[in-house]
Amino acid sequence: MRIFIYAVLIILLIVTIVPIWLLIVNATRSTSEIQQGISILPSTHLLDNYDILLGRGLNMVRGFSNSLFVAVASTIITVYFSLLTAYGIVVYKFKGKQLFSNFIVVLVLIPMQLSIIGFYQYMSKLGLTDNYASLILPLIANAGAVFFGKQYLESIVIHDLIDAARIDGASELGIFHRVMMPIAAPGAATMAIFAFVASWNNFFNAFILISSLDKYTLPMLIRTLSGDVYRTEYGAIYLGLAITIVPIIIIYAIFSRYIVSGIAMGAVKE
Amino acid sequence: MSFSKVRKEYYGYLFIAPFIIGFLLFGLYPVYNTFALSFTNTTIMSSGAEFIGFKNFERLFADKFFWTAIKNTWLIWILNFIPQVGIALLLSVWFTSTRLRIKAVGVWRAIFFLPNLLVPAAVAALFFSLFGFYGPVNQFMVRAGFLEEAMHFLQNKTVARGLVVFIQWWMWFGQTIIILMAGMTSIPISLYEAAMVDGATATQMFRRITMPLLKPIMIYIFVTSLVGGMQMFDIPFLLTDGRGGPGNAILTNNIHMYLKFASSKGHIGAASTVGVVVFIMTCIAALGIFYFLREKDSSGYDKSIRKLLPGKKSER
Numbered sequence: 001m002r003i004f005i006y007a008v009l010i011i012l013l014i015v016t017i018v019p020i021w022l023l024i025v026n027a028t029r030s031t032s033e034i035q036q037g038i039s040i041l042p043s044t045h046l047l048d049n050y051d052i053l054l055g056r057g058l059n060m061v062r063g064f065s066n067s068l069f070v071a072v073a074s075t076i077i078t079v080y081f082s083l084l085t086a087y088g089i090v091v092y093k094f095k096g097k098q099l100f101s102n103f104i105v106v107l108v109l110i111p112m113q114l115s116i117i118g119f120y121q122y123m124s125k126l127g128l129t130d131n132y133a134s135l136i137l138p139l140i141a142n143a144g145a146v147f148f149g150k151q152y153l154e155s156i157v158i159h160d161l162i163d164a165a166r167i168d169g170a171s172e173l174g175i176f177h178r179v180m181m182p183i184a185a186p187g188a189a190t191m192a193i194f195a196f197v198a199s200w201n202n203f204f205n206a207f208i209l210i211s212s213l214d215k216y217t218l219p220m221l222i223r224t225l226s227g228d229v230y231r232t233e234y235g236a237i238y239l240g241l242a243i244t245i246v247p248i249i250i251i252y253a254i255f256s257r258y259i260v261s262g263i264a265m266g267a268v269k270e
Numbered sequence: 271m272s273f274s275k276v277r278k279e280y281y282g283y284l285f286i287a288p289f290i291i292g293f294l295l296f297g298l299y300p301v302y303n304t305f306a307l308s309f310t311n312t313t314i315m316s317s318g319a320e321f322i323g324f325k326n327f328e329r330l331f332a333d334k335f336f337w338t339a340i341k342n343t344w345l346i347w348i349l350n351f352i353p354q355v356g357i358a359l360l361l362s363v364w365f366t367s368t369r370l371r372i373k374a375v376g377v378w379r380a381i382f383f384l385p386n387l388l389v390p391a392a393v394a395a396l397f398f399s400l401f402g403f404y405g406p407v408n409q410f411m412v413r414a415g416f417l418e419e420a421m422h423f424l425q426n427k428t429v430a431r432g433l434v435v436f437i438q439w440w441m442w443f444g445q446t447i448i449i450l451m452a453g454m455t456s457i458p459i460s461l462y463e464a465a466m467v468d469g470a471t472a473t474q475m476f477r478r479i480t481m482p483l484l485k486p487i488m489i490y491i492f493v494t495s496l497v498g499g500m501q502m503f504d505i506p507f508l509l510t511d512g513r514g515g516p517g518n519a520i521l522t523n524n525i526h527m528y529l530k531f532a533s534s535k536g537h538i539g540a541a542s543t544v545g546v547v548v549f550i551m552t553c554i555a556a557l558g559i560f561y562f563l564r565e566k567d568s569s570g571y572d573k574s575i576r577k578l579l580p581g582k583k584s585e586r
Contacts, residue, residue: 001370004365009378012357015440017383022406023396037413038406051319088285095279100286109493111552112297113501113524114545119296119302121312121538140292159463171431172281203391203504204524208531219391223508226395237399244392256380257385263445264452 021243026238034234049235053116056233058224059214060243064255067217067244069134069199074199075192078139084148086178091159101150107143113204120208132213135202143192146267154178190262193255195250217242303577304549307542315538318483326543338518340551344458346431346506346522347499350438355491358446365447376512379451383444390441394508397437398424413431416546424510427519434506434520447493453487454480488564500552503528523548 008087026034031045054062085204123134139145165175181188203219210216225240240246252259306338312319330336362384365375372378385393397494401407401423408420423429457480465475503524506514514521523544530541 002370005370009361009372012361012552013378016385019393019396019400019440020384020388026406034406035271035404038410081292084388085286085289085403088282091281091557092282094282094283097282107293107297109497109556111497111501113553114527114549115301116305117527117538117542117545118302118307119300120531121307122300122303138296140290140339141289141297144522146289172284176285177322197387201387201391203389203508208528219389219504222389222391222395223512226508229567234399234404237395239398241392241396244389248387248389249384252384254381256484260376260380260383263383263448 008058015047019037020245020249024237024242026133027242029238030235030236031236033230034238044096047179049199049233050068052233052236056236057168058221058240060218060221062214063216063218063221063241066215066254070135070206070217071199072140073132075195077136078142078145078195079188079192081140082142082145082149082191083153083181084176085146086153086208087180089150090144090153094109104146104150106149116208118134118203120187123209129209130213130215132210134209135199135205139195142195144266145195148191148194148262151265152190156183156187158183176253184256189255190258190265193251193259197251200248249254271407301549301551304542304545307539308546310539312539312542314535314538319539322539326540327547329540330543330547335518335521335526336547339514339521339523341429342514342518342520342547343500343502343522346434346438346502346520347496349435351492351495351499354439354443354446354495355488358450358552359441361447362450362454363480366451368459369472374435379444379447381444382447383440386445388441390504391508393437393441394505397433398509401429412422425516427517430510430516431519434502434509437505438502442495449487449491450484454482457483485563489559492559492563496555497552500548500555 001218008125022038024040025039027049029039030045030048033039033043035043058160089104119127119134119138121130123129128134133151161174161179161183165179170178201219202217206217206220207223216239222241222244225237307319309321309323310319310323311326342565352391364370364372365379399405403420403422407423408417411417412420423433461479461483465479487501501524502522504522506522507525507528510520512525514525527541527544527548530537530544
């Protein structure tokens, strides 16, 4: 039985890893090497592929910095406002608190992406299409992050500490900033990783809302990459894909523990 | 003291105010606007738009592409969801079993989860390259003798659809394992101990203890997967021609909506109608799942479990 189980696990492992591994290996191989056959070992043409990738008018460096900018801004907005909201729910007693909590859960489950057309037309009236603000500002109300923040804060909030700070004359917002934020740092970090990855991976919204080429994020450039310009430059295509994917793999390698426990926490009600 | 209580309540509203304002501006209003647009003939270019009642809906329901998209989206979602939950359940049981003691559970789980984080657009382009005419899959199949000559995989309707199903499964089964395991480890071990004393088999324990207590988690997985699946876009869009080809085999709801939006005239009104219909369909299906599974929940197994619960919570 154990042998059977390990066999299944190894098959699933291969299925999981092989596509990613081929991507990374092929990013280092020349187009002719790729055409000759499959290799599981990297080659030496990484820099050649990089030159080809940049030499066809596709600005990957720009795309990378655009993606980074949007992801960092989205992360900051998500973490700050979601913790603020979650703190409001967990620490204060007010009328409609339970209703609001339930409302957050409902929001998590509503297919908001289907209102993208109405969102687009509204943003275009405000002159915010082709502007990163249209991708970042909606995250002020990020229901999934608030739900996670609420779950997290409920397990760590120390009411005595808040009362002590009040006696010392701290303002309510000051307590949130100076007392709560440092205590909630691990949860905030987990939330930040998820917010970053979600923004980095976001294609649909950016694709609808952003139109000028110099504002394209990496997922948008992938469409150009797998189009005609690079049709036969396989090495460069794989490298372009690797550039979008590898940062996430590195983040995951460092923070996998936080990410895995964060997934579990978002789903399981204590 | 009473003064500070009033003050505290008032602060609660202040702390949630940014969320509420953000939601009204960027969440609720766009939903309202989408519904409003779906009753008009608005295009991107024109400034004036007329109210045309249910005409968009009538046209949509008469549009065979709409029904193809609905059918494809459901089919792709169901075909990926069943093996996703099946395999995830199996692995979660193995991983949490105290009898089997699988080694390095954390490592296995972490690796299986990795595809979930990868940029979906890049994943689609990657599989487009891997399954291309000159791609590694063809090289392997021909050299190993499975195929006589290279084949245009992505021009075959069944292969293209199967590939979308596979990619969706590949990206989500690891996440489902993590959630299921979190649910399973939160079930008190004492329940299983009591069952073992009574001579229950592993299958009986799974059916009578694990499954009923996992029901809330299963509902969560079910609904989130459904809501995500109905909005599937990146993978089918970037895997082939961006129009749901070959032969509309992977035309999904969101691709259909996008095509209306991106048509030469930019039919925002008609595109909104697709969004509205799919929105309503998804909400009804999600509510249906809640209702259907809740009903069962209150009868049968659950009561017998509840009898066992009190007093044994703290043991793990």
